Amino acid sequence: MKLGFIGTGKITSAVITGICSSSISYNKIIISERNKSTSSILKKKFKKITVSKDNQEIINSCDWIFLSVTPAVGEKIIKNLKFRSNQTVISFISTITLAQLKKAIKVKAKIIRAIPLPPISLKKGPVPICPPNKKVKDFFNKIGTTVEIKNEKSSINFWSTSGMMAPFYELLRVMTDWLVKRGVKRNNAQKYITSLFLALSEDAVVNSKKDLKFLVKESQTPKGLNEQGVKELSRAGFYKSLEKTLNSIHRRLNK
Numbered sequence: 001m002k003l004g005f006i007g008t009g010k011i012t013s014a015v016i017t018g019i020c021s022s023s024i025s026y027n028k029i030i031i032s033e034r035n036k037s038t039s040s041i042l043k044k045k046f047k048k049i050t051v052s053k054d055n056q057e058i059i060n061s062c063d064w065i066f067l068s069v070t071p072a073v074g075e076k077i078i079k080n081l082k083f084r085s086n087q088t089v090i091s092f093i094s095t096i097t098l099a100q101l102k103k104a105i106k107v108k109a110k111i112i113r114a115i116p117l118p119p120i121s122l123k124k125g126p127v128p129i130c131p132p133n134k135k136v137k138d139f140f141n142k143i144g145t146t147v148e149i150k151n152e153k154s155s156i157n158f159w160s161t162s163g164m165m166a167p168f169y170e171l172l173r174v175m176t177d178w179l180v181k182r183g184v185k186r187n188n189a190q191k192y193i194t195s196l197f198l199a200l201s202e203d204a205v206v207n208s209k210k211d212l213k214f215l216v217k218e219s220q221t222p223k224g225l226n227e228q229g230v231k232e233l234s235r236a237g238f239y240k241s242l243e244k245t246l247n248s249i250h251r252r253l254n255k
C-alpha cells in the first residue's frame, strides 16, 4: 500500500512519525514538498519517504491519500485534483465537511474525516473518524485509539474538545511557573507537574468504567486541599468558563 500526504505540516509530521515507528505495513509514503523544511527533515529521518513537488503526482501514485492542508488551501486545491474511485481519501481538514469533500473529489472514492492529534507521533491519543470504516479504523488503532463516529454533526463535538490542548498545556505552564516563582528549579518544577498530570490521566484511563465524578470525589478529603481547589475554582467560574469556551468553539465549527 502506498500512502500519500497532501500538505506536510505539523500534523502530517506527527502522523508519519507514528506510522514509521508502528507495525503498519506500507510500501512507500509520498509527501508533498511543502513545507520544504518539514518534508526534508522527514525524508532524512525515514527511509521509505519520497518527496514530490506535484500534488497530482502524489494522488496518481498512491492508494490512500491524506489531505492535511489548512481549510483555505483545501478549498482552493482539492477541486482541481483528480482522484480515482478505488482510492481512500482521509481528510484531516477541520472545517471542510464530508458533503463538501464529496463534491470537490467528484469520483466515488471512500472519503473519511479523521482528527489525529500531535501525540499520535508517540502512537498515543484518540483518533475520531467519520464515517466508520474498518480498514481506516485498524490503521489508526496501530498509532492511537480510533473512535468511530457515525454522524458528522457529532464529530464536531470532538473537534471542539481538541481545541483544549493548548489550554491544557497552559494550565501546566501556569502551575510550573508558580512553583518557579517560589524558588523551585524550573526543571524540577516542570518534571513534578508533568509527571503528576501524566499519572492522573493514566489513573483516569484505568478507571474509565467509572464516571469521572467519582474520581473528582475520591480525590477530595473533607475540608482538604482538593476540596478547597474544586470549590474555589467553581466559585470563580473556572469550569463554567471552560464550558462557555467549548460552546463558542463549537459554534465556530458549526457554521
Ligand SMILES: NC(=O)C1=CN([C@@H]2O[C@H](COP(=O)(O)OP(=O)(O)OC[C@H]3O[C@@H](n4cnc5c(N)ncnc54)[C@H](OP(=O)(O)O)[C@@H]3O)[C@@H](O)[C@H]2O)C=CC1
Binding pocket: 006, 007, 008, 009, 010, 011, 012, 032, 034, 035, 036, 038, 055, 067, 068, 069, 070, 071, 073, 077, 092, 093, 094, 095, 115, 116, 117, 118
Ligand atoms: N495541528 C493539529 O493538531 C491538527 C490539525 N488538523 C488539521 O490538519 C490540517 C493541517 O494542519 P497543520 O498540520 O497543523 O497545518 P500546517 O500549517 O502545519 O500544515 C499545512 C501544510 O500545508 C502546506 N501547503 C500549503 N499549500 C499547499 C499546497 N498548495 N499543496 C500542498 N501543501 C500545501 C503548507 O506548506 P507551507 O508551509 O509551504 O505553506 C504546510 O506544510 C488543518 O486543516 C488542520 O485543521 C487536524 C487535526 C489536528
